[in-house]
Amino acid sequence: MYAYDELDRTLINERVSEFRDQVKRRLSGELTEDEFKILRLQNGVYLQLHAYMFRVAIPYGTLSTKQLRRLAHVARRYDRGYGHFTTRQNIQFNWIKLAELPDALADLAEVGIHAMQTSGNNMRNVTSDQWAGVAPGEIEDPRIWSELIRQHTTLHPEFSFLPRKFKIAITASEHDRAAIKIHDIGLRLHKNADGETGFEVLVGGGLGRTPFIAKTIKPFVHGRDVLSYIEAILRVYNQYGRRDNIYKARIKILVHELGIEKFAKEVEEEWKQMGDSELRLDHAAIEEVRSRFSYPAYEKLPHMPDELKQAAHDPLFERWRKNSVSPHKVQGYSIVTLSLKPVGGPPGDATAEQMDALADLADKYSFGEVRVGHEQNLALPHVAKRDLPALFKALDRLGLATPNVNLVTDIIACPGLDYCSLANARSIPIAQELTRRFANHDTAGLIGRLHINISGCINACGHHHVGHIGILGVEKNGEEFYQITIGGRADENAQMGTLIGPAVPYAEVADVIEDIVEAYLALRDRPEELFVDTVKRLGVEPFRERVYATR
């Protein structure tokens, strides 16, 4: 965990008081709605279909139990008793009242959380691997760098009014759990031949109506230079990114229009001119931030404790363990993923009661730490294996032990037309129906890893392009239709899915998805071949034939 010091706390409180003043000026009419809109967006406040929506940052997905309890408090006191975890390590509250927002922010500030730059055309919450610091094989903890970048990008005087939003993600593992290739800047931590830490820098990824996979702009930027290099990218973007058309304003369009070579050259020139600036991080500066991350005092525990051997006779426990428990870098410990995708539930939602109870469990079993991942699930990052059986029972009572992590019902979905003023179609009811269709966990296990991502409009908050199966809501003559793509992925081999056929009406979506899954079961050459690999091997055509033959 990163511990905020007096300076971090002061800054958050100063931001709260500024926002309080902005709300006051809006309510008194001193600020027009047009002016206020930009200001509230800088602080995570959207106006949705029914109410204001409030998005709170969970930087690089790390939460203390104190913070989680405070989120529960905000849900209970200022909202309707629940929150929605998003694909970018944020939590959203959907029913907040404008006049109460400053108080909610002040409550959060007391535990070191905030909503700065969770929306608006600025540098958004810096995201990372939810298993950072505990994943086996990780090169080093990417959160040190995430925190350095979080600080640097917070209330940046030059880059708070960019052409469009700007998202940075960092990974330090071979397997990319942070989806860096669909970010404006993706950073892959690795070491050079001299063993020094640095980053492969990727730029120009993003989804929305013009999706692009990020391209490598520089294979190795030394860690000490990472802030200045990011600043150089942003300066080029701030000056030359398009501002005439909101749909062409992301950096991906600038990179595409200039071409990566030309864009890289512009950045390189800017970077050279910046020279040896104050942005260079010396060893002491990096160590200063590193020193404020604390790590659990792990015990020396056996790889296979008796508790685990005994519990292996319980088939429900075993099914959950095989699905939701992952190896930890320390022997005797595990990472436990908590599915927020119960059968029939809206993906990513958690109630205040669940958050409070989970905080208790994290205190008891995970050194007081909880993680949030981009798949809209939570994780307990340091669970002793001997505690797994007891934890399973407790999670099951809370409805947080659905054994469907990475399976067909572990669906990513945006809020869609049920909440969002941009949406063309509903997302949540589609997800709910699919979880019912595939409610049998044994069947889901048989199908294997399969990511379904649903967006209610082209803005792609549900990351439909990179779902193994992507579902995009569109509007046709006043009715909800859905375009379906297959073969997308968001990991280190990220790519966009391919359209399988004509859009289908709301009522047929679940049938079509079932047909696609059946086609896969018939087409895969062995049970271990994942859906996405079958699509890669055979292309879309055999799927199209089977699914659309009778339609």
Add this chain to the structure above:
Amino acid sequence: MPLVKQGRITTDLFVHVADGAELPGDGAVLVTAERFLADPEALLRRPGKVGVVWPNNRNLDDLVPHLDRLASVALVFPTFRDGRAYSQARLLRERYGYDGELRATGQVLRDQFVFMTRAGFDAFEVKKDADADAFAETMKRYSVFYQPTGDGRVTALNRRMQQRHSESAGQ
């Protein structure tokens, strides 16, 4: 529209002269980039200071050679969501060493004062009277800054390092 300089509302000594309008015989003027670049020498010869309003979509290269003879550079915020002039301001101050008046014009609201000051602006044509009145108050709003810029404010990281240093020195 009130002008804020040195932290308070002051009389604007500069007159904005539109393209095609006649220049006053003397006194300080602010002219457009086109007018200035058409004949910089003639403008600089006349009695009275000269400032240039530089558009936010124009490269600074044509302006840089004249910087040491200009009394003001005015950068433009067509709307406050358009942040290009922040980059221009930092480049003028930090890369090209410009130390004359750097003026923010356009949609200038109190919510930008801290950002603008940190980027190097020291004069503000403020849209609303109430915002101009609140300038000094608004500038006190923040005491912690994460980024180093040319304004010399000490960053949080440097403060921490200094603290650490003095703690270890005191032991």
